[in-house]
Amino acid sequence: MSVHNSINTGKEITLTIDGKTCKSTFGKTIIDIARENDIYIPTMCYLTKVKPIASCRMCIVDVEGVEGAILSCQEKATDGAVITTNNAQLHQERQNIMKLYNVNHPLECGVCDKSGECDLQNKTMEFDLEEQPFTARDQHRPVENWGHVSYDPALCIMCEKCVRVSTEITGDEALQLKFGGYSSTIVNTKKEKNYASLGEAAAVCPVGALVDTNFKYSTNAWELEKIPSACPHCGGGCQMTYEVKHDKIYRMTNNFEFTSLCGAGRYGFDYDNKNVSKDAKAFKAAVEAVKNADSILFAPQITNEEALILQKIKEQTGVKLISSEARAYQKFMQAYGEVTGKQLYSGTLKAISESKAVIVLGSKINDDSPTVKYHINMASKWHSARVAYMHPLEDLEMKNIVTQFIKYEAGSEEGVAALLVEMLLREVDVPDTVKAFMADLDIGNLSAESNVGEEELEMLRKSLIKKSGFSLVVGSDLYAHPRAAQIAKILALLEKYADFNVVCVPPAGNAMGVALICDLDDEATGKTVGYNVAADFTLSALGDGDLDMPALNQQEGTLTTNDKRVVPMNVALPYGGYVLNDIANALGFNAEYTIEYTKALPSGKGFESQEFDSLPDYFDTVGTEHRGYLLAKCETALNETLEEVAELDGFDGAIVYQCNPKEQFSAFTAICEPLAEEAFLLGSQQFATVTKLSDGESVSFTVDGVTFKRVFKIDTSMKGTIALNPSYDMGLSAPLVSSYRFSRVEIQKVGS
């Protein structure tokens, strides 16, 4: 469904298109209704997921009683309308449009990457253009290399789709139109990395003007096998298609009419565990290690089925299951559910995109969850939503979207949550217990401790008056906070009593699936086995453990997404070694393939008893998602008791914030060559002064027992005394870093 459908009064209408009676609802455009009824209207500039661009005129239709052809992509259908989508005159007009598109478009189809899937090529043939009567003076317009993507202005038909996705979807506004008659061109205003916008732009470009630089001239599009799957990197589980030939992934594509991929999803596919064969000795040792393990540590980059296998092993051997990020999220959601009575948050990404106001709390959302950031951007662009970004660090990448930045002190999240809830529920009819909790708050003290001014909150409150459709996006700064459970309960009040669309973004990989399926423990003891985590015996898909395991692009199974959907992932690349299921079978379980566990995923947690092979994986012509299934809503026991807000444990001085840069999520994105980048400790000049560090200096510090050796870099766009420390490059140690994201560390200068 296109975005403009959201202004939908819901009134039923009946119209006739090409003689067919079509029933629909008022508010939809003619093209939407035509598509709902399988009636084809040609377009060149239409992209369902953005607002109508209305630049090509190919979608013209005749409406009885209306003079002149009208644009079906932007005109709303009215009750009783009689519409003709094709006749001799419309055909001729479309032919003329195609002739103009072909003016000076170089005949490069033989070598163009888009050949075989090019809209211009296809429609030139569809409209029988046998000759080209128009010409314009040719001009030299060299190809521009924008890193991941190359732009050939000579092939550009100025349809504007690329500009719209960078504005309306990814939100970095990197691409812009530069008008100038036949010299009109697209300019890339962000020469630094902007993988997401560029990848999206190349995906939606209907011709060969924007192509992936690495893919260019590498193969013919029609030779590639298309394997539908889901992205495993961040918890978004975005729809994607591996395009594969001879056991090599050439590129990732997506159903770009309805979905988007961030740079990690689009370019982070080269992480398979290569050249693995069956090492029987290592396998035997692995089985023994698992049999005798006291604790199994695992990273959340696993499928739901593997999580279930681990759970079954726990039930058999009593081993502890340790997956720290998932555990923190599990506890947070359990506390949240004690207020709402539901196992998970009720919010959806779609509702975020339709909001008039969005509050982001406790996440560097631009880096943590691109797909959620895109939906916040959509709300901003389509509904002029107020976006309040509450965080200890300002994020310049969000500046096009954020209308109010509210900075708070690291560590003060409980107080901030309480202040927020008090402000938003002040005039709402809530139970006496909640009233008492709010009445007991020492607003002045909380405000002083968190550094959130009462006037800032008042400004936020005023900006929300007379608005409807509120979203709250909660992030992983909160899950491992020492007061996480209390924060969860406070924020849950907004879902319960203020009708907020709340989304608690899972912290990593398939953390939501793991949190639902596994009975997780808090601390490892005794002999340990790690699955993509360093341990006494390590199973690793990174190729550096005691027994190799397949990476997620070498496995089939399901993931649970941040939209609470269970989606299938398929095998893109071969794998010759052992898998977790083999170990389980050696321990006495009996499943030929891992996906036999798909139908056994716990129904008590909302999973359906469905065979993996029966899971659908497509979007229909109007964009309805048929990927796997949505988790059923499960009820949980209520316990609305709220504690008094705890005194803040002082958190001043130099602080390090665990945060991966955009497009990096784990050791698996780290090893993808197209995403390669060096990891630094990034801080402001002020941080450098406080810590007495200079730009380029080597330092070392320890978080959760993991020692980081980093080069310190000054980022002049940053302020304050919090530095950013990534963990994606830490391989098997990365999942061990799991405490509250802000930590005070002792920074040692290396070599001094």
Ligand code: SF4
């Ligand atoms: S680069 Fe492609 S998507 Fe962008 S305006 Fe040109 S033809 Fe359209």
Ligand code: SF4
């Ligand atoms: S990393 Fe996340 S947002 Fe990006 S494509 Fe993958 S699932 Fe989607």
Ligand code: FES
């Ligand atoms: S699709 Fe309507 S003007 Fe291009």
